[in-house]
Amino acid sequence: MNNKLLWLSRHPPTEQQIGELRRFNTTIEIKQIAKSFNNAKEIVDLVVSEKADTIVAVLPVNLLADLVKFNIHPIRAVMSRHINKEGEAEFTHQYFEVVDEINIQTHKLI
Numbered sequence: 001m002n003n004k005l006l007w008l009s010r011h012p013p014t015e016q017q018i019g020e021l022r023r024f025n026t027t028i029e030i031k032q033i034a035k036s037f038n039n040a041k042e043i044v045d046l047v048v049s050e051k052a053d054t055i056v057a058v059l060p061v062n063l064l065a066d067l068v069k070f071n072i073h074p075i076r077a078v079m080s081r082h083i084n085k086e087g088e089a090e091f092t093h094q095y096f097e098v099v100d101e102i103n104i105q106t107h108k109l110i
Helices: 015-024 040-050 061-069
Strands: 003-008 028-033 054-057 075-083 089-098
Touching (some): 015 028, 015 089, 040 054
Parallel strands (some): 003 054
16 A cells, blocks of 8 residues: 655655655655645645645744644755856755644743
8 A cells, every 4th residue: 555645835845855755655646735724724734635645844933833733744845056158056966854843932022
């Protein structure tokens, strides 16, 4: 039986990223969901309806924190950013990390 991974990003995974994910699980089935989410509950409902085992997510930090509260620990792709000769940003995959916890501390700006 395949393990299902939801790829929550507008950008599809690169061959390098797919290869790295398959190093950890050779039978993984990757499904991209390229949409915006209003809240973590939408993502939780999607995970349940898709019967997904895990997610790789490009999401705002508040949504990542809320997913952890639902006991979902998304995987994030860590990318390096550099500017090419044309002045455009290019990104290179470095590694994946699992979001265990997010602690945001703020104060009101007067």
